[in-house]
Every structure is written in C-alpha cells, then in structure tokens.
C-alpha cells in the first residue's frame with residue numbers, strides 16, 4: 001500500500017471524529033456507541049442524520065456547517081475517502097459531524113431504535129443486476145435495517161443520477177407499502193417548482209458526485225419517503 005495511504009490510515013485511528021471498528025467487531029453485534037451517540041460522542045444532543053455511502057464526506061460536512069443544531073454521521077467502507085472528510089472536521093473543529101467506517105450491511109449494530117431522525121442515500125451504487133438486489137441500498141433488506149433505528153416518522157432521501165436505481169426504488173417502495181413524500185425524475189428541472197421552502201433550503205447542498213453529474217447536464221432523480229415498519233419488520 002502507498003506510504004501516504006498508510007499514513008492517512010494511521011492518522012485516522014487517532015481522530016476523535018472517526019469510528020473504525022475492525023471486521024470482527026463490525027460483524028459481531030451491537031457496538032458500545034449504539035444508542036449513545038448523543039451521550040458520548042456529540043457535544044450537543046441534537047437530531048441525528050446519517051449519510052450512507054458518504055465517500056469523502058463533503059455532503060455531511062456541508063450539512064453540518066449549514067445545520068449546526070443537527071448532528072451528522074457519514075458512513076462509508078472506504079478509509080482513504082473518509083480520511084479526507086475526517087481531516088476537514090478536525091481542522092475546522094466541527095463538533096457535529098462524525099464518520100463511521102463500516103459496511104452499511106452492519107449499520108444496525110451501531111444505531112439503536114429511534115436514534116436516527118433522517119437518512120440520506122447520496123448517489124448510491126445502483127447494483128443493476130437482479131442478484132445484486134440484496135446489495136442495493138434501497139433494496140428491501142436495507143430498508144428493513146434502517147427501520148430498526150430510524151424514528152417512526154423519519155425521512156429517507158435518495159438522490160441519484162441512475163434511472164435504473166430510481167425506478168427500482170419506486171418498485172420496492174410500492175411493493176413494501178412505504179409512503180412517498182416527494183418524487184421527481186428531474187430535481188433541478190420540473191421538480192424545482194414543486195419544492196416547498198424547507199425542502200428547497202435542504203436541497204441547496206450538493207454532493208461531490210451530484211456536482212459532477214450536474215456539470216455533465218445529467219438529470220438528478222430525487223425521492224423522499226417514510227418507511228412502512230410493518231413490512232420492514234419481516235426481514
């Protein structure tokens with residue numbers, strides 16, 4: 001492994017804002033931080049938003065700056081990417097943003113029932129093959145995991161450039177009886193006029209991939225939904 005990468009990895013182990021359990025701890029079961037983010041980690045006990053698949057964490061960071069009265073946890077498996085976001089958190093002294101380096105498959109080991117207010121899925125990998133459905137972050141197995149810690153009225157947001165992921169998610173939501181709160185295939189086209197002031201404000205922040213896709217004039221699909229816990233409990 002390149003020297004620089006190794007240096008970043010060892011630096012990350014000392015960072016207060018990063019949780020990086022080893023593989024055995026990640027899969028074993030509940031982690032000690034579960035249910036205690038607002039007690040042990042964050043300086044202020046505020047509503048918690050997760051960004052799942054946060055990459056370098058630009059979005060969680062920008063949201064943290066914009067909403068100082070909310071707490072944000074960026075989750076991704078790629079350490080080299082997370083390092084960038086974590087380094088900025090340390091440099092800026094942001095106390096409302098943390099990072100968790102895990103496979104999202106195990107996210108329910110790190111958050112307790114009702115601990116999370118909101119989830120963002122930002123430009124998740126579409127996983128287009130049918131056999132990959134279990135790996136899709138909006139597939140029924142993942143929605144069931146989220147239902148274990150998301151508050152009953154909590155919102156899930158999906159932004160994607162993938163027409164496949166957008167359509168596959170709509171199908172999963174219909175089959176599971178989940179409630180769609182906002183749906184547009186073209187967020188910055190026809191969707192814009194339908195956004196209320198709060199949602200318009202919320203959607204001001206663009207992720208790294210989103211900026212790239214917008215520059216390439218690609219349509220951004222956006223879905224906001226609430227989970228039907230009755231169907232989600234079956235998994």
Ligand SMILES: C[S@@+](CC[C@H](N)C(=O)[O-])C[C@H]1O[C@@H](n2cnc3c(N)ncnc32)[C@H](O)[C@@H]1O
Pocket residue numbers: 052053054055056059075076077078081102103104105122123124125207208209210
């Ligand atoms: C296309 S990138 C999007 C990054 C960022 N959200 C953005 O919009 O700029 C997808 C990210 O999701 C992460 N990811 C995908 N599946 C994952 C999984 N099962 N567990 C953890 N991270 C995952 C990848 O490592 C990658 O950083």
